[in-house]
Structures are given as structure tokens and as C-alpha cells.
Amino acid sequence: MILQEGFVCKHYTFVVTGCFKMYGTDEKGNAHNISFAAENDWIADLGSFYSEKPSKLFIEALEPSTILQIEKTDLLFLFVNVTKFDRNFRVIVEEKLIELQNRLLLNFSSNTQQRYTVFLEQYPNLAMRLSNVQIASYLGVTPEFLSKIRAQKPSK
Amino acid sequence: MILQEGFVCKHYTFVVTGCFKMYGTDEKGNAHNISFAAENDWIADLGSFYSEKPSKLFIEALEPSTILQIEKTDLLFLFVNVTKFDRNFRVIVEEKLIELQNRLLLNFSSNTQQRYTVFLEQYPNLAMRLSNVQIASYLGVTPEFLSKIRAQKPSK
DNA sequence: TTCATACCTTAACCTACATTAAGGCTATTT
DNA sequence: AAATAGCCTTAATGTAGGTTAAGGTATGAA
Numbered sequence: 001m002i003l004q005e006g007f008v009c010k011h012y013t014f015v016v017t018g019c020f021k022m023y024g025t026d027e028k029g030n031a032h033n034i035s036f037a038a039e040n041d042w043i044a045d046l047g048s049f050y051s052e053k054p055s056k057l058f059i060e061a062l063e064p065s066t067i068l069q070i071e072k073t074d075l076l077f078l079f080v081n082v083t084k085f086d087r088n089f090r091v092i093v094e095e096k097l098i099e100l101q102n103r104l105l106l107n108f109s110s111n112t113q114q115r116y117t118v119f120l121e122q123y124p125n126l127a128m129r130l131s132n133v134q135i136a137s138y139l140g141v142t143p144e145f146l147s148k149i150r151a152q153k154p155s156k
Numbered sequence: 157m158i159l160q161e162g163f164v165c166k167h168y169t170f171v172v173t174g175c176f177k178m179y180g181t182d183e184k185g186n187a188h189n190i191s192f193a194a195e196n197d198w199i200a201d202l203g204s205f206y207s208e209k210p211s212k213l214f215i216e217a218l219e220p221s222t223i224l225q226i227e228k229t230d231l232l233f234l235f236v237n238v239t240k241f242d243r244n245f246r247v248i249v250e251e252k253l254i255e256l257q258n259r260l261l262l263n264f265s266s267n268t269q270q271r272y273t274v275f276l277e278q279y280p281n282l283a284m285r286l287s288n289v290q291i292a293s294y295l296g297v298t299p300e301f302l303s304k305i306r307a308q309k310p311s312k
Numbered sequence: 313t314t315c316a317t318a319c320c321t322t323a324a325c326c327t328a329c330a331t332t333a334a335g336g337c338t339a340t341t342t
Numbered sequence: 343a344a345a346t347a348g349c350c351t352t353a354a355t356g357t358a359g360g361t362t363a364a365g366g367t368a369t370g371a372a
Contacts (some may be wrong), residue, residue: 034261046254047257056261079243087235087242089246090246093253097256098203098206100257105180105190107260107296108180110182112358131319140264143319143321144320144321145359145360298330298331299350300330300353301328301329304329304351
């Protein structure tokens with residue numbers, strides 16, 4: 001667990017090996033996965049990281065993992081002194097924005113069956129290594145309902 | 157209408173005055189608002205803009221508006237030659253990512269009543285100038301259901 | 313071996329929201 | 343003044359997905 005609700009997100013984390021989930025909880029205590037991060041991906045609650053306000057999110061390992069972390073002051077130093085870093089982090093964040101925008105649209109405009117199919121196509125590696133509990137939480141449905149969906153599919 | 161589904165998003169658009177919506181449609185033809193952009197905000201389908209693939213989204217004015225637009229080649233020129241631009245656009249995109257992430261979590265973890273209340277608090281200006289049809293499409297519900305929600309609230 | 317824990321599935325019933333259809337209000341056009 | 347077109351509302355009926363509860367399976371520990 002590298003970030004807990006109520007604490008400030010102090011690090012931008014780079015995943016070397018393993019896999020993490022970032023999630024929030026509702027008033028009933030149900031967890032909702034916002035995103036996953038596996039090898040060579042970055043993860044942080046950017047809102048909390050920059051504002052230094054308590055986060056509403058958790059970031060937690062799903063497997064034994066190795067990571068690299070950078071603090072805000074060090075990252076800001078790099079942004080100011082090594083211009084390439086602005087570039088690289090701009091591109092990283094742009095990609096995440098595009099991904100999230102597609103996901104929001106998909107959430108609005110398709111049913112769980114379709115969203116599950118897209119997930120399997122888009123992240124075959126994650127689909128293999130994650131439990132259906134985690135995938136259901138990412139799709140925004142209960143594990144029970146995902147199970148129903150899977151039963152309907154004759155597929156692989 | 158500055159972007160249509162099926163066309164490549166050729167410009168990053170800055171809104172000087174007025175208001176725009178970016179939306180996608182589902183197979184039944186219903187529109188779903190991804191985001192709004194009013195004065196001093198940027199809007200583009202970044203996925204299409206960078207990949208130069210046809211967009212799945214529309215960007216359309218909701219009011220008579222004035223805008224400034226920059227093309228990809230010109231923006232890339234600025235990124236390479238004026239280092240401040242990487243910085244500024246990184247920050248802009250980070251803010252949008254944070255906003256979208258909050259919204260995704262809200263969509264997962266609260267009901268329409270709560271999402272509507274948050275929208276009113278977060279964007280009081282937009283709430284005033286947009287029709288309920290547009291707000292419903294942003295919240296991900298039908299105008300009929302939004303109407304029911306509003307009837308339950310004794311509020312302003 | 314037995315027990316514990318975590319995950320997956322099934323099924324009956326329930327709820328939030330969609331769908332359809334209708335009617336009213338306001339603004340603009342003719 | 344009448345007609346058209348958007349927008350908002352109400353209400354009935356329908357459906358995707360949630361809830362609850364139970365049982366099944368795999369893994370690992372004692």
C-alpha cells in the first residue's frame with residue numbers, strides 16, 4: 001500500500017515490476033478501481049500530489065512489486081532544470097487523459113458486456129493476471145454480475 | 157461545429173468567449189457529453205489530434221463564440237522551440253486529467269442526485285448557462301430523469 | 313487430513329434509471 | 343395571432359445491474 005485515503009500523495013511512482021491498482025471507496029465501503037499500473041507505467045494521485053491535500057484514493061500492490069519513487073520537490077527541480085522532463089511528463093499525462101476520456105465515453109455509451117470485451121482486447125495482459133474481483137471493480141459492476149456476463153460469452 | 161465524428165481533429169482550440177461541448181454518440185444515436193469548455197479553456201480530441209486518426213467525437217458551440225485555434229505542426233514547433241510551452245500544456249493537461257479522474261470516481265460511487273449536486277457546486281456558471289438537456293447528457297442520465305431529481309430538491 | 317481464506321458462480325428478488333408517451337411553457341417565425 | 347420548435351415535466355411500464363444468500367473450487371496453513 002503506497003497511498004492511503006486521508007494522506008497526501010507524496011510520490012510519483014514508477015512501476016519496475018509487478019502491478020498496482022488505484023481505487024476509491026463509496027459510502028458503503030465498496031472499492032472502485034480508477035486505474036491499474038503494471039511494468040513501465042507511472043501512477044500517482046496527481047490531484048493530491050500537486051495540491052498537497054489529503055487524497056481520497058488508495059494505491060495498492062496486487063502482486064509483489066518493485067518501484068521507483070520521486071518526490072514533488074525533486075520532480076519540480078527536474079521540470080525547471082532539465083527541460084526534457086516537462087516534455088516527457090506532458091506526453092505521459094496526455095496519454096492517460098486520452099485513455100480516461102475513452103473510458104468515460106465507453107462507460108456512458110455501452111453496456112457491461114461491451115465494456116468487458118473492450119477491456120479484454122485492450123489489456124489482454126492485465127486481463128490474465130487480475131482476478132475477476134479487480135476487473136469487476138474496474139468495469140464498475142459487482143463480481144456477481146461480471147460472472148453472469150462471462151457465462152453468456154461462449155468465448156476463450 | 158468545429159469537430160465532427162469521422163474527421164481528424166486538426167486543431168487545439170482556445171475559447172475566448174462562448175461555450176462548447178465535446179460529446180460522443182452511442183449506437184442508438186444518443187449524445188453523451190464528455191466535457192464543456194467556456195472562456196479561457198482549451199478543447200480538443202487529443203487522441204485524434206496526435207494520432208491523426210478519425211475522431212469519434214463532436215465539438216460544437218452551445219452559444220455564439222469566438223475562438224483561437226492552433227494546428228499540430230505549429231504546436232509541435234512551439235513545443236520544440238519555446239520550452240515554456242511544454243510546461244504550460246503539461247499543466248493544462250494535468251488539470252484536465254485530475255478533473256476527469258474525479259469525475260470517473262464520482263460516476264462509480266454516487267447516484268445521480270449526488271452527482272448533480274456536485275456539478276452545481278463545482279460549475280455554478282455552467283449550471284446557469286446550460287440547458288438541462290446538456291447537463292443530463294453530462295451526468296449520464298436522460299433529461300426526464302434529471303427533471304425527477306430536480307423535483308426532489310427543494311433547493312435553488 | 314482438516315480447516316481457513318479467497319475467489320468464482322448461481323439464483324431469487326429488488327432498485328435505479330431508461331423508455332415511451334403525453335402535455336405544458338416559452339421564444340421565434342410567419 | 344397562429345404555428346413551429348425547444349425545453350421541461352409527469353407518469354406508466356420496462357430492464358440492466360445490484361443485493362443477498364448459498365454453494366463450489368483452489369490454495370495454503372496447522
